[in-house]
Amino acid sequence: MKELALKKVVIAGGGTAGWISAALLAKSFGKSIDLTLIESDAIPTVGVGEATIPPIINLHKVLELSEKEFMARVNGTFKLGISFENWRDVGKNYVHSFGFAGKSNWAAGFQHFWLAGQKRGIDATEYGNYCAEHLACRKEKFAVMPKNGVNYAYHLDAGLYAKFLREVSEKFGATRKEGKITGVNLHPDTGYIESLSLESGETVEGDIFIDCSGFRGLLIGDALKTEYEDWSHWLPCNSAIAVQTETVRPPLPYTRSIAREFGWQWRIPLQSRVGNGLVFSSDYGSDEDAKQLLVKNLEGKLLNDPRVIKFTTGTRKQHWTKNCVAVGLSSGFLEPLESTSIHLIQKSITRFIQLFPYDGIKQSEVDEFNRQTREEVQNIRDFIILHYHVTDREDTPFWRYCKYMDVPESLTHRIRLFRETGKVFKKEMDLFAEESWVQVMLGQGVTPETYHPVVDSMTDDALRDFLMELKQSTEQKVERLPAHHEFIDYYCKSKVM
Numbered sequence: 001m002k003e004l005a006l007k008k009v010v011i012a013g014g015g016t017a018g019w020i021s022a023a024l025l026a027k028s029f030g031k032s033i034d035l036t037l038i039e040s041d042a043i044p045t046v047g048v049g050e051a052t053i054p055p056i057i058n059l060h061k062v063l064e065l066s067e068k069e070f071m072a073r074v075n076g077t078f079k080l081g082i083s084f085e086n087w088r089d090v091g092k093n094y095v096h097s098f099g100f101a102g103k104s105n106w107a108a109g110f111q112h113f114w115l116a117g118q119k120r121g122i123d124a125t126e127y128g129n130y131c132a133e134h135l136a137c138r139k140e141k142f143a144v145m146p147k148n149g150v151n152y153a154y155h156l157d158a159g160l161y162a163k164f165l166r167e168v169s170e171k172f173g174a175t176r177k178e179g180k181i182t183g184v185n186l187h188p189d190t191g192y193i194e195s196l197s198l199e200s201g202e203t204v205e206g207d208i209f210i211d212c213s214g215f216r217g218l219l220i221g222d223a224l225k226t227e228y229e230d231w232s233h234w235l236p237c238n239s240a241i242a243v244q245t246e247t248v249r250p251p252l253p254y255t256r257s258i259a260r261e262f263g264w265q266w267r268i269p270l271q272s273r274v275g276n277g278l279v280f281s282s283d284y285g286s287d288e289d290a291k292q293l294l295v296k297n298l299e300g301k302l303l304n305d306p307r308v309i310k311f312t313t314g315t316r317k318q319h320w321t322k323n324c325v326a327v328g329l330s331s332g333f334l335e336p337l338e339s340t341s342i343h344l345i346q347k348s349i350t351r352f353i354q355l356f357p358y359d360g361i362k363q364s365e366v367d368e369f370n371r372q373t374r375e376e377v378q379n380i381r382d383f384i385i386l387h388y389h390v391t392d393r394e395d396t397p398f399w400r401y402c403k404y405m406d407v408p409e410s411l412t413h414r415i416r417l418f419r420e421t422g423k424v425f426k427k428e429m430d431l432f433a434e435e436s437w438v439q440v441m442l443g444q445g446v447t448p449e450t451y452h453p454v455v456d457s458m459t460d461d462a463l464r465d466f467l468m469e470l471k472q473s474t475e476q477k478v479e480r481l482p483a484h485h486e487f488i489d490y491y492c493k494s495k496v497m
Contacts, residue, residue: 014039017328094443099133
């Protein structure tokens with residue numbers, strides 16, 4: 001076995017970011033590294049993100065987790081996509097599902113066949129009827145199926161998830177140290193982090209430090225002075241209010257994102273409660289205005305007092321600086337519109353493991369980590385901006401700003417390409433596949449002017465039969481699924497109250 005030159009890995013902070021990092025590092029390296037996580041019970045985690053996307057299933061496979069046990073422990077429900085309500089315009093809704101509609105060929109995606117059917121008067125069915133996940137969302141159905149199933153993710157209690165991952169991490173060899181970090185000690189010559197000072201007077205030394213300290217960015221920001229790039233001119237929301245409510249109906253198999261006058265509201269169903277919140281811009285409404293707006297649009301009795309969280313959307317200019325890697329909120333913040341927060345944690349620590357400096361830190365590895373991370377975050381940023389910018393809403397100052405603001409050229413090109421041709425291509429380091437861009441752009445009202453001419457090789461009768469067969473097979477697949485809440489009761493009923 002190769003002897004590692006850098007063996008002492010210290011994670012600063014717990015929560016979801018800290019314990020995902022600990023679990024993956026401990027599972028990957030075992031006893032070949034000395035892994036310590038420092039966490040203070042006195043410091044609360046943000047923990048508002050309770051919705052995930054399908055790559056989390058790969059994380060759990062790596063960690064060898066039982067899905068049934070995990071879901072019961074975290075009060076979880078299943079997620080097939082997100083319902084976007086009032087985003088295109090007030091009263092107009094659509095679903096961004098995790099599925100793939102219809103069938104594509106090597107030259108053209110399915111959207112071209114669907115568009116041809118629309119323009120040639122062959123089929124007026126909405127695009128989502130060709131996607132099992134989309135249709136299952138609307139019918140509130142779900143089941144885990146080994147083969148030819150549906151793509152899904154989870155809704156979960158973030159606090160319970162962190163506790164669950166702590167058990168997993170400690171089983172693999174990670175050590176938790178209770179304590180509040182009061183100082184970050186740098187080498188006088190190199191500027192590298194040598195150790196962390198705790199309130200107890202103890203000092204924790206390390207070779208590599210993972211900053212999971214949240215918005216505070218104690219290591220990457222305060223100590224190493226890594227600059228933060230502000231994206232609030234593109235994503236003007238800078239505040240969130242979170243609150244939990246009682247369950248008043250069976251849990252939906254999707255997240256609800258409801259556009260409001262100066263932001264958007266989330267509803268995330270768990271088995272025994274609902275996570276709610278409002279992401280908003282304080283430039284267009286006060287905290288009190290936001291609280292009133294949220295509370296009047298809640299279902300069920302409040303289980304706790306609404307709490308306000310402030311943030312600045314953006315990213316660190318470097319996510320790995322010297323011997324410190326920022327993971328989670330310390331590395332930047334993109335609002336949870338598409339539930340990407342936990343994925344970015346997972347991806348960052350996975351990328352770090354792939355580039356792990358086993359025989360000393362090399363700048364080429366640092367540069368590659370930063371390049372990949374930045375490109376991925378920028379692509380997600382553009383996808384989120386798309387929801388705000390491509391809209392028919394002009395009913396409030398907030399939505400007028402979003403509709404007419406300048407956006408990154410990278411996004412302008414993608415919108416123009418789809419509007420003019422119906423084409424969309426996945427970039428390197430792009431989290432969202434072509435299908436996601438198609439679903440959201442169609443949902444937001446971007447109707448392509450034309451479709452790929454390869455479709456015109458099909459006669460009207462052939463195209464009609466092709467579309468009808470796909471639609472019927474989708475309907476038959478969904479019809480076989482049980483109700484979402486019935487499957488949960490059978491598969492992973494939680495004892496969490």
